Amino acid sequence: DAKTTQPPSMDCAEGRAANLPCNHSTISGNEYVYWYRQIHSQGPQYIIHGLKNNETNEMASLIITEDRKSSTLILPHATLRDTAVYYCIGRGSGNTGKLIFGQGTTLQVKP
């Protein structure tokens, strides 16, 4: 599974878009990029995943660069409840399904 690199922390103003970057320069062709978040003292919550096309759902958008070496998770209108640790994870489609978590980015949404 690809090693990912994320900034340890970021701030975002409430109501503004939060753009969380992730580098995954060693990702292989069949590895998906998954994003999860963990609000304090809760289990991680699935946000979105993608392979090479940009993806959007009700929670967020995922922009993957053409060379697939990096991606950005976009929360279009951040709220205080979006304050959490965000994890970017590379995972192959053919493995057992386990996810290996890195240190993630702590996003602080401020009023």
Add this chain to the structure above:
Amino acid sequence: GAVVSQHPSWVICKSGTSVKIECRSLDFQATTMFWYRQFPKQSLMLMATSNEGSKATYEQGVEKDKFLINHASLTLSTLTVTSAHPEDSSFYICSVRGRTGELFFGEGSRLTVL
């Protein structure tokens, strides 16, 4: 609604006792479940992969005799921390792989060993 349910959500026990944590898949049958552990201010660490009807696969450095995993049915996996000690105090989280590949996580079980 919740896809994965864990019980108990928190437990306090005395040193030397054993504690069982349950993980239930509510929406679908799960042949594979995963157990994670998280210490304060740290990321999640994968402990083991629980396989229905067979032995669990443990990650390197995780003692299989210390952390007993049983996956007796397609909707239930249990983690038993045997002879718990204060250093076993942690947040234990299970997860289940959904039909389209994403993992769903339980709400976690916080264990405090006195």
